[in-house]
Amino acid sequence: MMPLSALNETRPMLAHHPIGASTGFLVEDRGDWPALVDAAAALSPFTAELAALSELELPGLLAYLLGAGDEVPAFRYLSVHAPSKDLKLSEPKLVDCLARLPASVDAIVVHPDIVDDPGEYRRLGARLVLENMDTRKNVGRTADELAPLFAELPDAGLCLDVAHARDVDPTMAGAHALLDRFAGRLRHLHVSSLDADGHHVPLTDADEAAFGPVLKRCRDVPWLLEAPLPS
Amino acid sequence: MSGGGGDGAASALERLAAHRPDGFPHLIAARERTDDALRALRARFAAARASGGAGDAGLGDVAGGELAVGRLPYAWAAGALPSDAAVVLLGSWGRRELTAGSDDDWLLLVDGPPRDGLGVAVDAVREVLGGERAGPGPQGSFGTVAFGNDLVQHIGLEDDDNRNLTRRMLLMLESVPVVGDEVHRAVWTQVLDRYMSDSRTDRRGPPRLFLNDVMRYWRTIAVDFAGKHRETDEKWGLRNAKLRTSRKMLFAGGLVPILRCHALRHADAAELLAAQLALPATDRVADAFLDAGQPDAGARCLGAYDRWTGMLGDPAVRDELSALDRETAMASLTFREVRRLAAELQNGLLALLFETSLAPAVREYAIF
Numbered sequence: 001m002m003p004l005s006a007l008n009e010t011r012p013m014l015a016h017h018p019i020g021a022s023t024g025f026l027v028e029d030r031g032d033w034p035a036l037v038d039a040a041a042a043l044s045p046f047t048a049e050l051a052a053l054s055e056l057e058l059p060g061l062l063a064y065l066l067g068a069g070d071e072v073p074a075f076r077y078l079s080v081h082a083p084s085k086d087l088k089l090s091e092p093k094l095v096d097c098l099a100r101l102p103a104s105v106d107a108i109v110v111h112p113d114i115v116d117d118p119g120e121y122r123r124l125g126a127r128l129v130l131e132n133m134d135t136r137k138n139v140g141r142t143a144d145e146l147a148p149l150f151a152e153l154p155d156a157g158l159c160l161d162v163a164h165a166r167d168v169d170p171t172m173a174g175a176h177a178l179l180d181r182f183a184g185r186l187r188h189l190h191v192s193s194l195d196a197d198g199h200h201v202p203l204t205d206a207d208e209a210a211f212g213p214v215l216k217r218c219r220d221v222p223w224l225l226e227a228p229l230p231s
Numbered sequence: 232m233s234g235g236g237g238d239g240a241a242s243a244l245e246r247l248a249a250h251r252p253d254g255f256p257h258l259i260a261a262r263e264r265t266d267d268a269l270r271a272l273r274a275r276f277a278a279a280r281a282s283g284g285a286g287d288a289g290l291g292d293v294a295g296g297e298l299a300v301g302r303l304p305y306a307w308a309a310g311a312l313p314s315d316a317a318v319v320l321l322g323s324w325g326r327r328e329l330t331a332g333s334d335d336d337w338l339l340l341v342d343g344p345p346r347d348g349l350g351v352a353v354d355a356v357r358e359v360l361g362g363e364r365a366g367p368g369p370q371g372s373f374g375t376v377a378f379g380n381d382l383v384q385h386i387g388l389e390d391d392d393n394r395n396l397t398r399r400m401l402l403m404l405e406s407v408p409v410v411g412d413e414v415h416r417a418v419w420t421q422v423l424d425r426y427m428s429d430s431r432t433d434r435r436g437p438p439r440l441f442l443n444d445v446m447r448y449w450r451t452i453a454v455d456f457a458g459k460h461r462e463t464d465e466k467w468g469l470r471n472a473k474l475r476t477s478r479k480m481l482f483a484g485g486l487v488p489i490l491r492c493h494a495l496r497h498a499d500a501a502e503l504l505a506a507q508l509a510l511p512a513t514d515r516v517a518d519a520f521l522d523a524g525q526p527d528a529g530a531r532c533l534g535a536y537d538r539w540t541g542m543l544g545d546p547a548v549r550d551e552l553s554a555l556d557r558e559t560a561m562a563s564l565t566f567r568e569v570r571r572l573a574a575e576l577q578n579g580l581l582a583l584l585f586e587t588s589l590a591p592a593v594r595e596y597a598i599f
Contacts, residue, residue, distance in 0.1 A: 015586045077574065103561045106571065125564065126571055183527050184251055184534050220528035220575075220582035 020044040024051035033064035055083035079107040112140025118152035134164040157187035192227040200226040243518035257541035265329040317411025325405030330544035336373040379418040449482040468555025475573035484512025493592035523587035532579020
């Protein structure tokens, strides 16, 4: 007879800890960092991702994190998503800003397609985390495409976006290939589903089932939701 | 308890290493280093013992001149080391994680009740071991004699003070004999038997006394760390780093095998514990990850510990960590890297405990 604990195997989301929020989907509070952090902490005081997806949001986030001191909840694992749009700063100046993030930030997620000179990003050390891309991008989607970047960034980690991985390869073989190749670099997951336009939406049952075997390989890292939990 | 060497079959750590492109190079190297150093120490003791019966012949006459140890031959000649005693190394020696800066924490372990007259033996052991490596710390828990009866019979209550608890835990979880293998094994078995005899034989489940003692020890280490640094931050950085890593591995190396007994009959549990605790802590943890079908998480967890082991062997890293206090630690990139690795280690252990088939046992036994 199958032991009851096997339920964990079929529904990894039921058992996992920590699961936290990326503030990227909290659009109504965008720019109000104290409110965004409070909302993320309400879902989980253990982990969160503060998403400055537009470069316009980065100065406010920096000012908040550097100035708020004890006002910022002490997450056990705190990620910052670096800007991927509205990019105006030169690459060195953007990395300068990211390097100023306080030590309480454990990970800085960067999209591979914004990296022109990997040498600049070496300054971020082990805090640099590269995210696998979806089919809207033409770089950083697969293990083979990420390998050259990781070769130049030996301390960088991997943020596995499972929705992006399924978008690139619906069989999820590509996600397994990413884990096979870069398992030691894995720092955290982005978990959601994607709509037809590639926007993050609440996890569907079909995706949860498809993601299952991949999620089971990632039980030891934080999972950050890029969309609300399904109601 | 570590046997100080393999039997040729791949260890659990080696099997888990197959799930990482670069394996666990620092841990594997540390095992080889420990085994080599242990062989050298055993040879040194054997030479000392041989010279002991040779009147005033110097040890150099026996060991080619490289192991001269002063007055030691006279101590051995006087029968300094009784037949019911073992010289036991603890800590990184028992974990097979020896690095250049490791302490030589040792005990003269006597199988029996407390008695006087062992000062010469303690001096003799100190003389053979002493010299090129760091000796036991100043707390007085090590570098002296310990009696099996205290470790076996004083589990709990007033007589089981911090020192006795520490010695018993390190004996069970990370010790290796240099001399007196049979004595070491005998006392180790007596403690395990004591733990097992206190648990009901008609039920499946982990031995609760052992579980509680291991958890008590971990909490004691954590509380004592705070106590130690209430007034001074000397060596705060290095001690904090070890608490997050090596001490946590010691705890997990005891906790995990005990919890794995949760579905076993009493006799099978005793057998599992005897087999598991004979291995280094990293093998016990690696084996649990493999058994739980979690090689990826295990490889990351032990991979982080491997990196830490490499860092600990770097004198510059040790010096930097030793100089840090709690106010300055987060300004150190080295400390931040240790903190990151320690988080990976802990996250892996938590996944093993709470997101595998061990989870019901953790819930049932590990909290209350």
